[in-house]
Amino acid sequence: MHIIKVISLFLIAFFAVCLQSCNMDNVSRxxxxxxxxxxSNVSILDPQSSEVNVTSATIAKNVFNRLVSYNQEKNQFKSEIATSWSISENRLVYTFRLSPKVTFHTTPWFTPTRSLNADDVVFSFQRLMNYSSKKSQNRAEAGEQTAVIDSEEQAFIDEIQHINYKYLLQLRKIVRKIKKIDDYTVSFILADSSANFLAILAAPNSVILSREYFESLSDxxxxxxxxxxxxxxxxxxxxxxxxxxxxxxxxxxxxxxxxxxxxxxxxxxxxxxxxxxxxxxxxxxxxxxxxxxxxxxxxxxxxxxxxxxxYIESQNTESTVFYLNTSKAPLKNVELRRALAFAFNRDLYRKIIYGESGEPANSLFPFAMKLDENIDYIFSYNVTNAGNFIDRYKRIHKVTTVPTLTIWIEQSNTKLGYNSARIGQVIKRDLKKIGINCNIIEMSEKTIKNLLPYQGYDIIVSQQPFSRLLPMYRLYHNFSCSSRGRPTRTNYSSFCDKELSDLIGSILYAAMDDETNETYNRIQEKLIQNVPFIPIAYNSDAxxxxxxxxxxxxxxxxxxxxxxxxxxxxxxxxx
Amino acid sequence: MFLIILRKIILFLCSVIVLLGLTFWFHVRVKNLGDSNLFDELMIYLNRICSLDFGISSESGHKVLNEFIPAMIASSELVVISIVISAVVGLLFGSYSALHKDTILDSMVTNTSIFFSAIPVFWLAQILISVISVYFDIIPSQHRISPLYDVPNVTGLILVDTLLISGEDNFSSFFNALMHFPLPVIALSILPVTEFIRITRNSLYGVMQQNYIKIAFSRGRSPYFIILHHAIRNALPKIFQQSSSIIFLTFTSVIVVENAFNWPGIGMMIIQAIKNNDYNIVSIYLLFVGILFIFLNLMLEALAEFFQYFKSGGVKING
CATH class of the missing domain: 3.40.190.10 (Periplasmic binding protein-like II)
Known part of the structure; x- marks a missing residue:
């Protein structure tokens, strides 16, 4: 008994001291x-090749520097690694002077022996572009220190801040050559005089890496x-x-x-x-x-x-979309696709997928500005219409039932509140109301991309980021003829319409203005006619x-x- | 005696062979055999196992053994602490219960332990987090230590490593790590406590009915002395034998507990590996944990037999 008393007294004293000294509320202070x-998880920390999400953007912004950065309040570009830059008269040559006092991190795995110079800049961008240089003329002229952005560039800058490494690969199209002039001067020679090159350089992913570090790992x-x-x-x-x-x-x-x-x-x-x-x-x-x-x-x-x-909301928007396989029967038939578009109650889906937040997608481009807002989205929830279309399909093709559809649902718990299990049940019930049976298979995004070429599906339910101001990138990846069968495998609808592809390609890099407005309307008309996809709901990050x-x-x-x-x-x- | 040991060793080797076969089957299932036949594959695989090369995790790209060992050490820290605590508590309550058998206090203890054994571990873990950690805001619940502390990875045991930090951070990081222990340990050890109570109660009651205890009482020794020196010592072999099942129970509940508390041990590792279809980690888990279970089981049985053997003066009892 005596020893038990001693031990218990000791334990009480120990825990009393514990509770005193560790004040859990102030660990972070x-x-x-x-x-x-x-x-969201990142598989690689290097911003040039990792996924686009919060984690990689935060790392890219805080661990690295870029040549220039974009000041949102003052609406101009300010210098980061590049102390000054000049743009030639024909806007084809950008010359940057670098600051000589930029130092790399000293870490247990690497000690830098020199500060940053032009070699590192050239190395970082070459790593992205990875192409051989051509001889070209180089004309540098004195220009302004800072460039005030006009409204034409504004939209593109906002869009570029959403950029990810896949889009940075477009650098290959825009930049013809990168040249080191001396230790602290670099010039970029462009292939076309687009006014948005500074915006690309200010994107979070255009980081400058250390060439010395890369070479020290050579063996x-x-x-x-x-x-x-x-x-x-x-x-x-x-x-x-x-x-x-x-x-x-x-x-x-x-x-x-x-x-x-x-x-x-x-x-x-x-x-x-x-x-x-x-x-x-x-x-x-x-x-x-x-x-x-x-x-x-x-x-x-x-x-x-x-x-x-x-609480703050960010500009990142994700949208849940049903992609219909337009190259395989039965959804090859436009009538059937239109029927399906009437069959889904978007508000209910929004509740299931996103809970209390999010909005149902009641138009084709839910967040595009400057579009002709008179075009009502014709695919509102209407089961009778859906039924009528299906009856007509059955009469015309002389079948008694629509064949069973195979539906792949993308499973992911890193996307915005996405609940893939419930979606399957509700889709099945909705399709049963119009007399269609379906097979639901849940799989990860990787598996979907692996199995995409085998065309074993009819509908893919997927969540994709839709850029707020320029939906053209997403449309290009999803519906243009050139993205079909590509290694990136983004054309889930296997949709190819020559006219639509041309329309999308013509305004892919353009800013939003009245000329492109007309093209947008035509694109929207074509998409409504053909129904290669059904947008369901979208949500913003917070x-x-x-x-x-x-x-x-x-x-x-x-x-x-x-x-x-x-x-x-x-x-x-x-x- | 020798036969007993030999039987156990042969049993162990057979189980190891079966486990190796299973992991080899995993390995062959996902690999493209190509031209080589199964036997050559088997030889290559056994060679790799002998040189302790268990492959590379397909999700993170690191060597599987380098991921498995720190996770195993972290888990075993949790498991060992919770088994020790549950053994002590279970022994105390169990012996109390055995000594006052068929009284109200005894039925209170046994009924409470049955009640607690019916609680599922995953529910208990979530309730502990919600009530103690979130509502009352007393102690944290996630991870082993707040990520703001840098802990050198010397032994892998967090309580030892935080003491090895030099500088002012020493005690605050140690107490921080200590504060992360109570909730997972409670969640993990509730079920073993009930098992220990039951086992101790039966075992001790059986011993107390023996003649030598009654003789010791009649000789006038103090009850405490008798219980501590004679009764519990004789009750221990039986407890040992049955405690192997308790250890297995703890190892399987540790998977759920670790996922609830985000403890970086083998529980979290195996769940991630299953989600990501990472066969190499699943097969190393199977191999090691299977071998560990069998080894522990046989060791404890052998220990019990040793006690029996030496107690009876070297005479073989019941073969």
Missing amino acids: SQNGLIFCVN NPRREEIFSNSIVGTGPYQLVSHKYNDYIKLKKNPHYWQDPEKPLLSRLIIDITPNQAKRMNKILTDECQIASQPSKTVMALHERLQKNYS FIYHKDITNLVSLLVNGFDFSQTGFKEHDPEEQ
């Missing part, structure tokens, strides 16, 4: 760090993997460690060239939590200070969330963050710029 909970057989995962950049934060599908730890770069006093935070952790409920739990227990895609019901339940956290965090700059594409971020100092008297 005491360590001067921030935890950012995201739901390592796993060179590409190490270079892409143990990243070295020039930005305010540097990589500490990365656990796949778990977290990415960044710490303050002590020798940040742009501003030695910044960043204020000593640690920045990106915590990958695909489950929304767990993310909300982490916010409630202060294990996360910023979270992506919060749940509105949880926010309504807890008062301390409403009191201490702010974040919540603690009110004590100051200077959190949100990027137009997902992610945040943490270079100025810090904590608000609390008065000791106020709570």
